Amino acid sequence: MKHKKSDAIEVCKEFEDVLAPRLNLTVIDRTVYYHLLRHTHWEGKLRLRFMVMGIGAQLGLSRTPVRSSLRRLASHGLLRIVERNYNGTVAEVRLPSELRAVGACPAGKRGKRPDGVDLDGMDFLRTESLRQSIRAREGGLCFYCLRRTYPRSRTLDHVVPRARFGSNSYRNLVSCCAECNPRKQELPAEDFLRQLFRDGRLSQSDLSARLQALRDLAAGHLRPHG
Numbered sequence: 001m002k003h004k005k006s007d008a009i010e011v012c013k014e015f016e017d018v019l020a021p022r023l024n025l026t027v028i029d030r031t032v033y034y035h036l037l038r039h040t041h042w043e044g045k046l047r048l049r050f051m052v053m054g055i056g057a058q059l060g061l062s063r064t065p066v067r068s069s070l071r072r073l074a075s076h077g078l079l080r081i082v083e084r085n086y087n088g089t090v091a092e093v094r095l096p097s098e099l100r101a102v103g104a105c106p107a108g109k110r111g112k113r114p115d116g117v118d119l120d121g122m123d124f125l126r127t128e129s130l131r132q133s134i135r136a137r138e139g140g141l142c143f144y145c146l147r148r149t150y151p152r153s154r155t156l157d158h159v160v161p162r163a164r165f166g167s168n169s170y171r172n173l174v175s176c177c178a179e180c181n182p183r184k185q186e187l188p189a190e191d192f193l194r195q196l197f198r199d200g201r202l203s204q205s206d207l208s209a210r211l212q213a214l215r216d217l218a219a220g221h222l223r224p225h226g
């Protein structure tokens with residue numbers, strides 16, 4: 001018991017002092033995350049099966065803010081969705097120390113443009129200009145297979161699918177071709193890239209570069225143009 005209490009204190013310190021401020025997590029995000037920790041790591045477990053409505057009922061929140069928080073936590077890597085069906089969602093809860101992104105960007109610069117605009121708080125599907133900024137970032141190429149895309153065949157894809165609580169953040173949206181979008185569906189992006197490699201659509205060097213691009217995207221290094 002003493003060991004668990006010490007671990008909990010260290011986790012809270014790292015989360016509150018380092019991670020939460022850098023990710024601009026809200027009070028509800030913090031509350032949902034601590035609830036998940038309470039029922040996983042602090043009980044000696046890694047995974048948890050839950051219903052969104054069930055979490056809301058226990059925390060006194062409606063389904064919409066809980067679902068939004070789960071999506072934000074998943075997009076930042078604090079939550080990994082393992083399974084989702086009618087019986088609920090199974091997820092792995094990650095500790096702050098497990099995230100590579102903890103020290104990726106200095107505080108105050110993470111997700112912000114030089115003009116001070118907070119990119120992390122923006123919904124990049126909200127307007128055509130924001131959607132266009134994602135397309136421009138990819139330079140007219142499919143993020144996944146690197147083929148040239150054209151306006152009529154260009155689509156936006158959630159790297160982490162909406163069904164797995166993926167957000168509309170610039171960290172989770174990419175421009176891709178009309179062929180890759182339906183083929184990827186709910187596959188993890190890393191697995192889809194390896195599938196493209198096995199199909200001969202990516203070379204070994206392309207695969208390595210695309211996997212690195214995924215890491216850079218999640219860390220906030222691939223910011224939209226405009």
